[in-house]
Amino acid sequence: MTSAVGRMTGTIRERVPTLTALPLPRAVDRRILAKRWPVRELAAPPAGSGLEPVLGDEGPPLIGHTLDFMRYGVDYALRRIELYGPVFWSGAFGRRIVTLASPEATQIALVNKDKAFSQEGWRFFIERFFHRGLMLLDFGEHHMHRRIMQEAFTRDRLVNYVGQMGPTLRAGIADWESNPAPRLYWSLKQLTLDVATRVFMNMRSGPEAHAVNRAFVDTVRAATAVVRLPVPGGRWAAGLHGRKVLESYFARNLPAKRAAPGDDLFSALCEATTEDGERFTDADVINHMIFLMMAAHDTSTITSAAAAYYLARYPEWQERAREESLRLGDDIPDIEAVESLRTLDLVIKEALRLVAPVPSLSRMTVRDTEVLGRYIPEGTLVGVSPTANHFDARYWTDPHTFDPERFADDRREDKSHRYAWLPFGGGAHKCIGLHFGTLEVKLLLHEMLRAYRWTVPRDYTVRWDYVSLPVPVDGLPVRLHRR
Known part of the structure; x- marks a missing residue:
């Protein structure tokens, strides 16, 4: 198991910020994200397939990592990539959920050439409330x-x-x-x-x-x-x-x-x-x-x-x-x-x-499939992660920095990979x-x-809560100055 983790995460460590580099608000947050849980395989790959298992962990009993993502958002996603690579699983909402957290992994699921990924994943979360909305149809x-x-x-x-x-x-x-x-x-x-x-x-x-x-x-x-x-x-x-x-x-x-x-x-x-x-x-x-x-x-x-x-x-x-x-x-x-x-x-x-309005796109596998050499069995809940893709340092210069010019015609970093920005x-x-x-x-x-100029205090940094979709925890206090 240790060697599998090493193979899957060895190269990713070179391009994902270390935990100490992440802009976390408090030291206690660093300790929570640094906590390690027993690493397990999602499912054993079929004999002779040559595929690797998807690795991950359940997180805390009962709630899994549900509250971790709601609280830490981008920082949590990058920490999971640092641990397990761009295809990993986590315990959340009483399920094991696989996350695809790179443009390459995203492309496989969203292009869906083999029709292995269904919108059934969205139905798990929102079917009772948005029955047969366009996003839930296949x-x-x-x-x-x-x-x-x-x-x-x-x-x-x-x-x-x-x-x-x-x-x-x-x-x-x-x-x-x-x-x-x-x-x-x-x-x-x-x-x-x-x-x-x-x-x-x-x-x-x-x-x-x-x-x-x-x-x-x-x-x-x-x-x-x-x-x-x-x-x-x-x-x-x-x-x-x-x-x-x-x-x-x-x-x-x-x-x-x-x-x-x-x-x-x-x-x-x-x-x-x-x-x-x-x-x-x-x-x-x-x-x-x-x-x-x-x-x-x-x-x-x-x-x-x-x-x-x-x-x-x-x-x-x-x-x-x-x-x-x-x-x-x-x-x-x-x-x-x-x-x-x-x-x-x-x-x-x-x-x-920097703040993807929909931080995860849900899918469900309707047949056994693989992503980047990792085996994902039929019936697996999958989340595609714009949140992670938007901070992939292979495609974005200083990804934690606000830099609108990266989208200017002479740079167009969003064109570096078809699914780097989604x-x-x-x-x-x-x-x-x-x-x-x-x-x-x-x-x-x-x-x-x-109508206005508006300001925030010089030392103010917004923190986003991901309980549903991203919401500033303090409502984003500003000062309006009438022009």
Whole structure:
């Protein structure tokens, strides 16, 4: 066993930061991550296969490493690579979960040439709350649903969506003036929820919008509940209730959307028809709306929060971005104007690298397979790790450093490997709304830059909590200065 560990990790140690190099917040964190657990094989490879076993450990009794990743995120992932190499397993959520933590390993799973990796992995976490959302569908069925849904994200549709976002974002950001020291993450979360309800459903603020937004928040948080039972007051129970609220809302409003569609996404899904005449059923529309609301508003909140944080930490980049925004004038920009904001492109891409909105992409093996010579049996829960890929020193210069210029045309480090940078996933399941999300974040930051300068204390460093998706543990306190 010791020799196997040596073979699998010998080369990786040369390119992964040692534990002492990781930017951990406190010495106690170093001690927790340094703790060693008995190393075990996931499963013995078939005789004569020439494959190596996947190595890993269970972690603490009962909870495994569930809380370790939630608490330490990137640092935890890099520590596991340092111990076991880019393919390892960990005990978490009552299961043994294999992690693929390099661009090369990621490519095998996401290209999925042999169709050994299924979306069943996502179903383990979110099926009860996002039943038959696009991300949970496989193979031919996924392809058909994606073809239909693409009609809701055409260029003409995006033009309309951006036109609807602008006034909501400008008004919402102007309202921040009453609180010059907000917890920015929560302000952004409310703002992106308002955009989602406006653009997705043509729904105005009010009690019903508040109930719908609350239901979305509960369904998202339930997916990573440690206690996965409907205990009263627990996350799982709140998520199940939230799902019922959302189903009821969309079912009530769907007939009117079918009869008199508008420019919102709900209408677009009701109308979407391929050249072959394929359309969504009512149940499909409801399932996809619930999923898309989750996928859109949470990832936009995380990305805008991360980008805003780095713009506060690096004011020279904030001023550079502001100069571009001010050159657009006072009108709310259209899609072409938003796309012209090159500095924000660089900043957002770097923020997506440093804080991947979806830190792990779940899969399940539907047959015995291998990744980089490691044997993974059928029925194994697998996590593909953008979090690790984005810090791989073979492909990124000083990967822990904020450096938006790495995405400039003369460097393009994101092109160093096809799967070195994958904030939107990859392969057949690459995020269908990536252009929508990027436009929303750029427009949001543009409006912030016009209205305020914002700062954080010089010695402040944000810490991200991965209990569900990345959230700053303190809400990201900033100081807003009205321009």
